[in-house]
Amino acid sequence: MTETITDTRALDAQAVRRDFPILQQETNGKRLVYLDSGATSQKPSAVIEALDEYYRTYNANVHRGVYRISELASERYEKSRVKVQRFVNARSSREIIFTANVTASLNMVAYTWGRANVSRDDVIVFTEMEHHSNIVPWQILSGMTGARLEFIHVTDDGYLNEEDVERALELRPKLLAVTAVSNVLGTINPIKELVARFHEVGTTVVVDAAQAVPHMPVDVREWDADFVGFTAHKMLGPTGLGVLCGRRELLEAMPPFMGGGDMIREVHLDRTRYNELPWKFEAGTPNIAGVIGLGVAVDYLSELGMDRVRAHERELVAYAMEQLAEVPDLRLFGPPPKDHGAAVSFTLADIHPHDLAHILDQENVCVRAGHHCAQPLMERYDIAATTRASFYIYNDRDDVDALVEALHKARKIFML
Amino acid sequence: MTETITDTRALDAQAVRRDFPILQQETNGKRLVYLDSGATSQKPSAVIEALDEYYRTYNANVHRGVYRISELASERYEKSRVKVQRFVNARSSREIIFTANVTASLNMVAYTWGRANVSRDDVIVFTEMEHHSNIVPWQILSGMTGARLEFIHVTDDGYLNEEDVERALELRPKLLAVTAVSNVLGTINPIKELVARFHEVGTTVVVDAAQAVPHMPVDVREWDADFVGFTAHKMLGPTGLGVLCGRRELLEAMPPFMGGGDMIREVHLDRTRYNELPWKFEAGTPNIAGVIGLGVAVDYLSELGMDRVRAHERELVAYAMEQLAEVPDLRLFGPPPKDHGAAVSFTLADIHPHDLAHILDQENVCVRAGHHCAQPLMERYDIAATTRASFYIYNDRDDVDALVEALHKARKIFML
Amino acid sequence: MGIIAREYRHMDDFYREYILDYYRNPRNRGVIEAPDYTYEDSNPLCGDEIRMDLRVRDGVVEEVKFSGRGCAISQASASMLTEMVEGRPLEEVKQISKEDMLETLGITLTPVRVKCALLGLKVLKSSIYGLPVPDEDEP
Amino acid sequence: MGIIAREYRHMDDFYREYILDYYRNPRNRGVIEAPDYTYEDSNPLCGDEIRMDLRVRDGVVEEVKFSGRGCAISQASASMLTEMVEGRPLEEVKQISKEDMLETLGITLTPVRVKCALLGLKVLKSSIYGLPVPDEDEP
Numbered sequence A, B: 001m002t003e004t005i006t007d008t009r010a011l012d013a014q015a016v017r018r019d020f021p022i023l024q025q026e027t028n029g030k031r032l033v034y035l036d037s038g039a040t041s042q043k044p045s046a047v048i049e050a051l052d053e054y055y056r057t058y059n060a061n062v063h064r065g066v067y068r069i070s071e072l073a074s075e076r077y078e079k080s081r082v083k084v085q086r087f088v089n090a091r092s093s094r095e096i097i098f099t100a101n102v103t104a105s106l107n108m109v110a111y112t113w114g115r116a117n118v119s120r121d122d123v124i125v126f127t128e129m130e131h132h133s134n135i136v137p138w139q140i141l142s143g144m145t146g147a148r149l150e151f152i153h154v155t156d157d158g159y160l161n162e163e164d165v166e167r168a169l170e171l172r173p174k175l176l177a178v179t180a181v182s183n184v185l186g187t188i189n190p191i192k193e194l195v196a197r198f199h200e201v202g203t204t205v206v207v208d209a210a211q212a213v214p215h216m217p218v219d220v221r222e223w224d225a226d227f228v229g230f231t232a233h234k235m236l237g238p239t240g241l242g243v244l245c246g247r248r249e250l251l252e253a254m255p256p257f258m259g260g261g262d263m264i265r266e267v268h269l270d271r272t273r274y275n276e277l278p279w280k281f282e283a284g285t286p287n288i289a290g291v292i293g294l295g296v297a298v299d300y301l302s303e304l305g306m307d308r309v310r311a312h313e314r315e316l317v318a319y320a321m322e323q324l325a326e327v328p329d330l331r332l333f334g335p336p337p338k339d340h341g342a343a344v345s346f347t348l349a350d351i352h353p354h355d356l357a358h359i360l361d362q363e364n365v366c367v368r369a370g371h372h373c374a375q376p377l378m379e380r381y382d383i384a385a386t387t388r389a390s391f392y393i394y395n396d397r398d399d400v401d402a403l404v405e406a407l408h409k410a411r412k413i414f415m416l
Numbered sequence C, D: 001m002g003i004i005a006r007e008y009r010h011m012d013d014f015y016r017e018y019i020l021d022y023y024r025n026p027r028n029r030g031v032i033e034a035p036d037y038t039y040e041d042s043n044p045l046c047g048d049e050i051r052m053d054l055r056v057r058d059g060v061v062e063e064v065k066f067s068g069r070g071c072a073i074s075q076a077s078a079s080m081l082t083e084m085v086e087g088r089p090l091e092e093v094k095q096i097s098k099e100d101m102l103e104t105l106g107i108t109l110t111p112v113r114v115k116c117a118l119l120g121l122k123v124l125k126s127s128i129y130g131l132p133v134p135d136e137d138e139p
């Protein structure tokens, strides 16, 4: 993937950092080195305050209220949808559906589009580097329909295996599920290219963009995928909220998922007419505060400029990989910095990642240890777990240095 | 239903009111008369501050983190589950599943228990007073399985029709879906009795307790229903969060709903072992802040005492119904105060409820107008919509008086 | 000044007498037997329902009737709309904009009530095009 | 003092030398051919895996082996546990409590790490009862 960075002003991580209340905390005189944004990002004051303002001044249910605070809540709610639409350059705000998280977005595709379109003679393809959220829904769909599952494996250095891609294309699969950026290896996949190649053989493509949308410019029209999912809490937004961005024709043809309030036009005891997009897929009272908060998060990111966010992280990840490579007994996973997103996974000698994360925490360095909801990938590399440092806009070289220093301490504790 | 109120100290609505920041606002010198808690409740400072504290001081993903803020988040998250369990007296915290809203809770039952247990020879029964969220999932389930739908109609004064109940029992239905309290008529249904009668003929009973849990003591063990759903935002909690409380044996036997992170034990490319309860049904990153906030909301309600909450609202609804009955051309719906929950629906002459709510809003009185997601009920009474005033702990007689005064004003504007 | 007052400075009492008059004594209320164009739709958010029937001769709207039920705003504006289009060429009717409708109505509305006011126009256009037209407020 | 410092005052450095020794040089690591009792389970939250095999004669644990992989805490405590139960009557083994295990381990743990420390015990009991035993920390 070649990237064109148009905005060349470097991002000022120091200034960004000041916008995040949690990063102002110190424990035992040490600042919080938060390197787990891949799991969930921290939130800037603006987002936290937007939630607060909603609950304190205009908390009301949306869509059906006539009184002013309800109108205001509805207006802000729908405005956030437009902000999200513009942020990923979707064609229409009707293509933006709010869900509970990206897991729910992907399951929605499986339960609605999947059940309506996939049958026992079909093939579903996903890759070995998928998060469980982009694996288990397709296993469930395969269980419901009898469709066959096929996989694209990964190479030793963390790329999709091109031979497997070609083999998959020959199968003319009904569905391809692929992550835009691996949450473990950091691999940035060539989504636009993959979509074009799979569209050619008639495949519907679902992209898990949970680790892409927060970290780089994403243009869903350029990708041209059929469904793209992402999750608010990883992009400065509140918990309990995901997005499914779908191609309008597909969404319109799909049966609804959950039944209930807001997704209906007319309900009779024995039958129901469904509502228009996007509400057809938003049953029940939505996460109103969450959606309003995500709108503010998207404003914050837009103001920084996603080009600059990507440039900042690319530079930081390159530095981190360079520094980490010098720690003895450390094994790095994933591709070289140029194709690498914001997450860096590694193992250190025989120190179990769980223990390692624990020791790093004593130094106020927060990293994730485990299978990262990507067990097939762990099997692929024959490891039980990795330690993962993942970066975001508020991280800088000091954070990398603190990580490396803590790793040396861990080596000492483990008498290496 | 006979109620035994054990705590006789009256609830001090004035004091409660002071805990709700939104109610301190004035517009044009008039206080906010919020009579739409049936749609969503307001939130006390303690809940808003808990969200704020989470995002500002220990925001992290739950369950898989080793570092301290993640452990703290996990601990608070799981503690909230125990609080909710105790609040409704469930047997085990494993029976408490967090969802996106009660709509999602009910759909989860339809998609998992329903698809595994209901077939084309079965009958599903629900009542005419159900919210769309407790209708459409069963229509979808009927569409998926071929099961027949049957209905329990309501009487003119808003009770379930006993003859229909008996007819339904004779059908030995596979499933009964019934609301504990109608969000339109206010009817408090005799859930314990209904469950006992339907269990006798082998029916699984799903209770929509969205309007019950916030307003009266609910003991799910006493009810003995198989599934009970409710929603956080109507009980002082944040948006984007629901609860499904299910009988453990059923939950254990059910297939999972959504696939993804947290709900798995082991994932391989081609198969998956699912996690234990309750996580088996909680796929993906949950609404962490929401769950923590709900725990605080439940603490707040427990401290007030649900007996006293119910006594307060019963008294207030009786007063409201009495006052409303004196407004000329006003038609009241639902049963008399003794069987009446916190919502009172009415129509006023030929003023469309939408217009009426608008005029009341000019007086800073917030009520809901419309079909209240209960269109079959509107058809039953041959009306397009009603106006609904719904009360909660922070409402008092002054609010009722403001409502009645505004209704007189509306009559004047409409030249009645 | 709270957030509400700030955001809703433009709110006015808008149940003017002529609106109530159109609501209680609607012009062109009814249905046309075998209309050339007909459509019916509802506002999912509040349940207002409108049906529009048109009879067209030589490209001109000869007769137009509306029916349905809903709030004073939706019913009055549907009725006003029928008066606007009667006797006009279909091509002109297609050009009627959201702004035209709101101007005719003559009152300032909040976003939710705008949907009520525009339901009639939406149904009218759907009838002419023979398919549902999207809300005009879509970005 | 922030919320974290307040809540975690008890945190101590706990990678004591003997824990590392049990991790690197585990006692009773391995499997038993045709064991009388066996069970294997994992901690879903961190992926630690433990299998326990027992050989029992006349109600007494004659031989016990553990295998699996995971963090130092889970592996060391599983190894310590095998030493605790070897040669003891099965009835006594059933009585071993969560507190006993943590006391033997000799370090203070946070809730997440407690799960690691107790995984061996959970698996051991499951093997004896022949079915999964629930987490002991359930309320």
Ligand SMILES: Cc1ncc(COP(=O)(O)O)c(C=O)c1O
Residues within 6 Å of the ligand: A260, A261, A283, A284, A285, A286, B038, B039, B101, B102, B103, B104, B131, B133, B134, B179, B181, B182, B183, B208, B210, B211, B231, B233, B242, B373
């Ligand atoms: C009785 C009843 N059931 C279900 C619901 C749906 O709740 P939610 O929108 O939170 O899913 C409501 C509230 O709107 C209700 O009053």
Ligand SMILES: Cc1ncc(COP(=O)(O)O)c(C=O)c1O
Residues within 6 Å of the ligand: A038, A039, A101, A102, A103, A104, A131, A133, A134, A179, A181, A182, A183, A208, A210, A211, A231, A233, A242, A373, B260, B261, B283, B284, B285, B286
């Ligand atoms: C690539 C990827 N997909 C999906 C998810 C699941 O996100 P959520 O838990 O918000 O549904 C994650 C994050 O855990 C992820 O990194």
